[in-house]
Amino acid sequence: MVAWNKLKITVHTTKTENYLYTNSFDIEGGNFSKAGTIATGIKSILKELGLPNDVVRKSAIVCYEAEINVVSYARKGFINLTVTPKTVQIEITDEGPGIPDIELAMEQGYSTANQQIREMGFGAGMGLYNINCYSDKFDISSEVNKGTFLKIIINTPQCI
Amino acid sequence: MDIETIAKKLNLEVRSASDRLKNNVTGGYTGDLLSDVMANSHEGDIWITRQVHQNIVAVATLKEHAGIILVNSCEPARDTLEKAIQEKIPIMVSNLPAFELTGAIYNLLGKKD
Numbered sequence: 001m002v003a004w005n006k007l008k009i010t011v012h013t014t015k016t017e018n019y020l021y022t023n024s025f026d027i028e029g030g031n032f033s034k035a036g037t038i039a040t041g042i043k044s045i046l047k048e049l050g051l052p053n054d055v056v057r058k059s060a061i062v063c064y065e066a067e068i069n070v071v072s073y074a075r076k077g078f079i080n081l082t083v084t085p086k087t088v089q090i091e092i093t094d095e096g097p098g099i100p101d102i103e104l105a106m107e108q109g110y111s112t113a114n115q116q117i118r119e120m121g122f123g124a125g126m127g128l129y130n131i132n133c134y135s136d137k138f139d140i141s142s143e144v145n146k147g148t149f150l151k152i153i154i155n156t157p158q159c160i
Numbered sequence: 161m162d163i164e165t166i167a168k169k170l171n172l173e174v175r176s177a178s179d180r181l182k183n184n185v186t187g188g189y190t191g192d193l194l195s196d197v198m199a200n201s202h203e204g205d206i207w208i209t210r211q212v213h214q215n216i217v218a219v220a221t222l223k224e225h226a227g228i229i230l231v232n233s234c235e236p237a238r239d240t241l242e243k244a245i246q247e248k249i250p251i252m253v254s255n256l257p258a259f260e261l262t263g264a265i266y267n268l269l270g271k272k273d
Contacts, residue, residue: 033239036218043222060222061198068194121211126195133199 020049021083027070029096032120035071039064042081049083055156058134059088062152065127066092072117073097074147087136090152098144106132106140161185161269163227163250166206170264172229172252175236176244183226183250185269190262194219201225208262212236217243217251227251229265231258 023045025038043060051059063079070077074096082089099105106128113123132138137153164181167174174181186204191197192211201207203224209216212234220228227250230236236244236251244251254261 033214035215036222040218040222064198064219064222065195120213120215121192121194121209122215124193124195126193126199130195130199 019082019084021045021081023081025079025081027067027074027077027079027094029070029073029075029077029094032071035068036064038067038079042079045081046083046088051083051088051156055088055154058154059090061134062090062131062154065130066090066150066152068122069127069148070094070096072113072122077147086156088154088156090150090154092150092152093147094149095147098146099140099142099148100144102140102142163206163252166265166268167252169268170254170256170261172254175251175253176241177227177248177250180227180248180250185226185265188262188265188269190258198223206265208258208265210234210258212240214240214243216240217247217249220249221247225249229254229261231256231261 027038028034039060042063043056046056046059066079070092074094077092077094080091104110108129109125111123111125117123131152135152136155139151142148162182162184166185167181184204185206187202188206188208189197189201190208192209194215197207197219201223205225207220207225207228208231209228210231212230214237216228217240229252231254233253233255235253
């Protein structure tokens with residue numbers, strides 16, 4: 001995993017005509033002690049880029065939920081973050097059990113979380129539901145016993 | 161109103177980040193489901209919860225909460241405390257149950273200070 005202090009230095013040097021920032025972050029499945037650190041780091045990056053508070057807030061929620069899902073269910077995964085002048089694009093790919101019924105998994109309150117996950121206050125069946133709520137565009141595909149792919153786009157007002 | 165004032169009025173015991181008690185509290189949220197807190201709490205909120213594990217610090221950091229209050233005299237886990245010190249998130253302990261603590265803080269914040 002890339003160190004956050006290193007990332008902060010690279011924020012302004014990756015600027016090109018097409019994107020303001022792009023990077024990939026690994027997520028370790030099953031490691032609850034690190035859960036949320038990627039989302040926290042991404043939030044700082046988006047803030048540093050000067051994105052509006054609302055866009056930062058939505059992106060942070062989406063990244064957090066996606067990160068928790070990978071930690072809770074998958075062996076490993078990664079988040080690709082790309083910021084363009086018009087959008088924040090967040091792609092999450094994991095290697096894990098996959099989702100047999102995506103429509104059902106999208107319902108608020110539906111969860112396959114085990115007791116241990118629920119006792120920590122996760123597994124409320126709000127993850128994918130929240131991601132959908134806070135995205136302007138949300139695509140999900142999944143293959144059982146292989147993994148799940150999410151693509152989220154959050155629009156930014158054209159102020160940067 | 162800052163955390164220090166709330167802590168004094170409600171006899172809260174501070175367990176971490178005692179140098180951050182001047183953090184301004186602009187509202188509050190009560191809940192134990194982390195996704196619910198993520199989605200519905202706001203920056204500057206004081207978060208009232210029964211959860212004591214380290215992931216509460218990640219949520220509070222991400223949402224930029226003013227601090228966390230644990231109810232029913234629950235103590236934070238050791239790794240929670242270590243993380244809270246590192247992230248400078250004040251964690252406090254109250255002997256009140258969530259309902260009473262929430263009501264008391266709601267009333268305090270409703271008053272002009």
